[in-house]
Amino acid sequence: MSDGVAAVSKFLTWSVVDGPGNRFVLFLQGCNYRCVTCHNPHTIGVCSDCGTCVAVCPSGALSRTSRKVVHDPGVCIACDSCLAACPTRANPMVRRMTVEDVLVLLRRNAPFLNGLTVSGGEATLQLDFLIDLFTAIRAAPELAHLTLFIDSNGHLPVDGWRRVLALTDGVMLDIKAFDADRHRRLTGVDNDLSLASARLLATVGKLHELRFLLIPGETDRPEEIAALAALARELGPQTRLRLNAFQQHGVRGPAAGWPKMPRDGLEAAAVALRAAGIAEVAVPSVWLP
Amino acid sequence: MTETLSQLRRIAQNPTLSFKQKAHALAVEAENMLPYVLLDAETRAALDTRVICDMYEGHAPYKPRYVLPDYEVVLRNGSEHLELPKPETLDEAISTLQIAYHHVPSVTGMPVFIGHLDALLLPFCNGVSDDDLYRKIKLFWRYIDRVLPDAFLHADIGPTDNRVARTILRVDAELKQVAPNLTFLYDPEVSGEAMLRLCTDNIIACSKPHIANHPVHREVFDEPGYAIVSCYNALPLRGGAATLARVNLKKVAEASTSEADFLEVQLPRYVNLNARLMRARLDYLFRQSGFFDGNFLVEEGWIDKDRFTAMFGIFAMAEAVNHLQDLAGRPGRYGHDAAANAIGHRISERLADLVAHEPMEHVWRGVAMLHAQAGLSSDAGTTPGVRIPYGSEPDPVSHVQALLPHHQHYLSGVSEILTLDETVRANPEAVFQLAKGALQLGFREFTANVAGNDLVRVTGFMIRLSDVKLYNAAKGSRVNTTALGAEAADTVHILARKPRVVGLELMAGSSV
Numbered sequence: 001m002s003d004g005v006a007a008v009s010k011f012l013t014w015s016v017v018d019g020p021g022n023r024f025v026l027f028l029q030g031c032n033y034r035c036v037t038c039h040n041p042h043t044i045g046v047c048s049d050c051g052t053c054v055a056v057c058p059s060g061a062l063s064r065t066s067r068k069v070v071h072d073p074g075v076c077i078a079c080d081s082c083l084a085a086c087p088t089r090a091n092p093m094v095r096r097m098t099v100e101d102v103l104v105l106l107r108r109n110a111p112f113l114n115g116l117t118v119s120g121g122e123a124t125l126q127l128d129f130l131i132d133l134f135t136a137i138r139a140a141p142e143l144a145h146l147t148l149f150i151d152s153n154g155h156l157p158v159d160g161w162r163r164v165l166a167l168t169d170g171v172m173l174d175i176k177a178f179d180a181d182r183h184r185r186l187t188g189v190d191n192d193l194s195l196a197s198a199r200l201l202a203t204v205g206k207l208h209e210l211r212f213l214l215i216p217g218e219t220d221r222p223e224e225i226a227a228l229a230a231l232a233r234e235l236g237p238q239t240r241l242r243l244n245a246f247q248q249h250g251v252r253g254p255a256a257g258w259p260k261m262p263r264d265g266l267e268a269a270a271v272a273l274r275a276a277g278i279a280e281v282a283v284p285s286v287w288l289p
Numbered sequence: 290m291t292e293t294l295s296q297l298r299r300i301a302q303n304p305t306l307s308f309k310q311k312a313h314a315l316a317v318e319a320e321n322m323l324p325y326v327l328l329d330a331e332t333r334a335a336l337d338t339r340v341i342c343d344m345y346e347g348h349a350p351y352k353p354r355y356v357l358p359d360y361e362v363v364l365r366n367g368s369e370h371l372e373l374p375k376p377e378t379l380d381e382a383i384s385t386l387q388i389a390y391h392h393v394p395s396v397t398g399m400p401v402f403i404g405h406l407d408a409l410l411l412p413f414c415n416g417v418s419d420d421d422l423y424r425k426i427k428l429f430w431r432y433i434d435r436v437l438p439d440a441f442l443h444a445d446i447g448p449t450d451n452r453v454a455r456t457i458l459r460v461d462a463e464l465k466q467v468a469p470n471l472t473f474l475y476d477p478e479v480s481g482e483a484m485l486r487l488c489t490d491n492i493i494a495c496s497k498p499h500i501a502n503h504p505v506h507r508e509v510f511d512e513p514g515y516a517i518v519s520c521y522n523a524l525p526l527r528g529g530a531a532t533l534a535r536v537n538l539k540k541v542a543e544a545s546t547s548e549a550d551f552l553e554v555q556l557p558r559y560v561n562l563n564a565r566l567m568r569a570r571l572d573y574l575f576r577q578s579g580f581f582d583g584n585f586l587v588e589e590g591w592i593d594k595d596r597f598t599a600m601f602g603i604f605a606m607a608e609a610v611n612h613l614q615d616l617a618g619r620p621g622r623y624g625h626d627a628a629a630n631a632i633g634h635r636i637s638e639r640l641a642d643l644v645a646h647e648p649m650e651h652v653w654r655g656v657a658m659l660h661a662q663a664g665l666s667s668d669a670g671t672t673p674g675v676r677i678p679y680g681s682e683p684d685p686v687s688h689v690q691a692l693l694p695h696h697q698h699y700l701s702g703v704s705e706i707l708t709l710d711e712t713v714r715a716n717p718e719a720v721f722q723l724a725k726g727a728l729q730l731g732f733r734e735f736t737a738n739v740a741g742n743d744l745v746r747v748t749g750f751m752i753r754l755s756d757v758k759l760y761n762a763a764k765g766s767r768v769n770t771t772a773l774g775a776e777a778a779d780t781v782h783i784l785a786r787k788p789r790v791v792g793l794e795l796m797a798g799s800s801v
């Protein structure tokens with residue numbers, strides 16, 4: 001996707017968990033990881049217009065034109081049946097938005113916003129759009145107070161980061177696992193790019209937060225926590241860590257049957273990390289019953 | 290008569306009411322044994338079907354609904370009637386106020402306004418150390434909550450950033466009491482952003498204060514200004530509101546055949562009937578009740594007979610708009626759909642115009658002030674004021690955007706309660722930005738509850754969730770408004786509000 005158009009699965013005008021202050025969040029469609037634990041799996045695929053979902057839509061919001069599957073938001077009842085039916089984890093409700101479309105929304109909500117966070121899917125898969133969007137925002141005086149963040153899995157080569165970092169205030173980077181085999185098993189991809197991204201971002205002072213999802217029996221193991229502590233120490237004392245807890249909510253496939261991460265286990269990991277000298281370790285502020 | 294007697298007996302024997310609460314409830318019943326103020330037949334019929342509603346204020350209005358004394362008068366002069374000398378020290382000033390509160394009538398039997406406390410007390414604070422100030426405010430705060438335990442009771446602070454206001458915010462966050470309810474009058478030119486941030490941090494701690502848009506309110510009122518009282522009513526200081534009657538917009542919509550019929554025929558008709566109801570009640574209060582005659586509050590200048598407005602309330606905007614959408618065969622719902630929201634905005638604009646053309650004798654400036662009324666605990670199937678129905682609110686930013694165009698029309702107050710989920714605790718900057726944005730765009734007042742706080746707003750006043758639980762277990766509560774909260778929670782599902790609560794004014798007649 002380029003030419004100033006992005007595939008957007010969703011946007012929010014109010015988010016307090018995607019960086020400092022209230023943030024406009026743009027979720028871009030499509031991901032280069034295949035995480036078994038993904039809680040938004042319908043953001044992974046890109047629609048092939050196969051039409052499978054059209055038949056299951058109860059409200060007639062989906063239709064086929066000659067080539068495309070078209071979604072009518074005026075009729076949609078947000079039942080998500082189409083998401084469950086899609087064989088490629090895509091989403092027929094994805095909309096194409098131009099840079100100007102996003103600017104209109106940002107301008108309308110600017111007094112309420114501290115910034116914009118582009119998330120996904122994987123935000124950096126639509127790097128050209130990101131660059132066009134950030135450039136346009138930087139050129140708009142009425143949006144000058146917004147900080148620009150990217151939420152990423154880090155699967156972007158150094159050269160890619162170099163194109164966008166000058167425009168970016170901060171990156172929230174997810175590390176999925178340290179053990180190479182485990183990372184491949186959990187995400188389908190190697191973690192070398194992700195780890196290199198962490199080091200690059202820390203070096204240039206753009207690593208806002210390192211995020212780590214604790215999965216029982218996988219990433220909560222002592223060797224994973226120790227590797228996380230070692231990386232955080234290497235990146236410098238200012239590194240902020242955020243621990244997230246695996247939940248089954250939204251997960252599809254075998255991981256839907258995995259146990260959720262217990263609170264005491266997560267808090268024990270936080271204690272171990274603080275003891276290892278990491279000053280700022282954030283834990284979930286709300287636990288679902 | 291037997292029905293009345295058994296109602297009196299029910300009150301006398303109610304195990305959950307205190308002696309004082311019983312006395313007040315019995316007085317309300319006694320007033321209602323008198324004949325109703327004289328109404329014409331058409332107005333009577335609209336009242337009987339509750340298309341218009343007198344808030345069950347009582348059959349013979351013998352006191353104004355809300356009284357906002359200018360407490361500066363008693364601090365400056367003392368009171369001859371109360372045999373109080375002019376106070377000289379902070380202790381004397383606080384003591385004088387505490388005495389004054391007991392002489393202020395209102396619909397709830399407790400004062401709904403206890404003063405612009407920082408402005409009142411600052412002149413007495415020279416030479417008082419920060420630590421002494423903190424201790425004295427803390428005692429004062431405890432006194433208010435224990436002796437005048439009514440969540441309609443309201444203190445104002447601001448717009449300046451000063452040590453009394455800061456101390457009050459500190460004590461309020463620390464004690465997390467139901468009373469007093471608190472409003473900060475915010476003026477970006479005067480208060481400064483540090484003060485706004487202190488207020489939004491307090492909201493995260495205890496869902497208080499409410500933040501009023503001072504420049505927007507100030508231009509509505511003349512000297513000596515206004516105060517925010519009770520459930521976020523903006524009223525003339527040294528006066529108040531003589532009465533409040535309201536129109537049920539849902540019922541008006543149900544009587545209409547289309548939006549055009551609603552706007553051009555039915556709404557004008559019921560606005561006129563509600564105005565007639567108000568005039569009859571005003572006439573009784575000002576010409577027959579004798580309230581203002583020989584009243585020391587008037588004679589000493591605490592209040593001025595010419596500074597009482599009348600509040601023209603409306604509620605159930607959401608249900609009215611959705612009904613008109615149904616009539617037009619459109620699916621969009623109020624709060625979520627641009628076309629539905631636009632109908633709502635047209636209704637508010639029309640209301641403001643109609644109310645401005647219903648002259649009323651006795652009241653400040655000769656016309657009533659439009660008010661988005663927050664509801665009674667007995668309201669079922671209707672949403673307070675212009676609010677978006679409980680449980681279906683959009684995110685806070687979309688919420689503010691949807692309601693913003695209404696605010697310019699509701700000169701005596703429109704309160705929306707934004708419910709924020711608990712994750713904002715970790716991100717206080719977001720609450721600050723939300724408040725700042727809302728006020729900057731012209732929201733008259735910013736009010737928020739944070740989920741997980743024990744202290745929450747029920748349609749305008751504060752309650753403790755733990756008190757509601759106790760009350761429902763029939764143990765009674767020390768705080769007057771808990772009964773309302775419990776009743777409202779059961780009747781109007783307000784605790785279902787996403788994720789928690791609301792704001793209102795509740796309860797037939799007055800508070801029991």
Ligand code: SF4
Binds near residue numbers: 051054085088
């Ligand atoms: S969303 Fe999925 S099922 Fe629907 S057309 Fe696209 S690829 Fe096919």
Ligand code: SF4
Binds near residue numbers: 059060061077093
């Ligand atoms: S969510 Fe999907 S299936 Fe459901 S109504 Fe909307 S388009 Fe149709």
